[in-house]
Amino acid sequence: MKLNNTPPPDVVGVQITAERLAFDLEDGRSVSVPLAHYPTLMLATPEERSDYEICHSSVCWPKLDCDISSDCLLRGAKEARRFAEKAWRRQRQPA
Numbered sequence: 264m265k266l267n268n269t270p271p272p273d274v275v276g277v278q279i280t281a282e283r284l285a286f287d288l289e290d291g292r293s294v295s296v297p298l299a300h301y302p303t304l305m306l307a308t309p310e311e312r313s314d315y316e317i318c319h320s321s322v323c324w325p326k327l328d329c330d331i332s333s334d335c336l337l338r339g340a341k342e343a344r345r346f347a348e349k350a351w352r353r354q355r356q357p358a
Contacts, residue, residue, distance in 0.1 A: 271320040271334035279304065279312045286322065286336050294333070300341040303329045303350040 276287030278295075284304060285295035298305045304312055307327055315324045321332045329346070341347075 271332055271337070273319050274317050274322055274333050277315060277317065277322055284331075284336070286333055288333055294336045296336055296339060300339075301329070301331065302342055302347040303327050306350050306354045 272288040272290050272292070274286045275289050278285040278287075279298065282298055283295045284298050284301060285293055287293045304324070304327070307324075311324065311327055314326055315322050320334065321330055323330045329342075334340075342350075
């Protein structure tokens with residue numbers, strides 16, 4: 264079995280719509296997944312979604328405690344269950 268030691272591509276842009284999360288990558292590709300893959304972002308306000316930091320191949324939403332790498336989007340990976348459950352619990356709490 265041959266291992267792929269190629270690092271994931273850097274993220275150069277982020278777009279979030281009501282339906283999709285997309286990363287523009289340094290190699291010219293754009294990859295997107297349904298926003299439902301990431302309940303933390305899906306349940307966040309537009310203002311919370313727009314407060315992110317790009318650090319090489321990852322995007323971080325510090326106030327949401329959410330980090331997503333380009334590798335995750337390329338693989339179509341969904342948010343870990345424990346983080347998704349935390350987002351759903353936060354959504355159900357009274358303001």
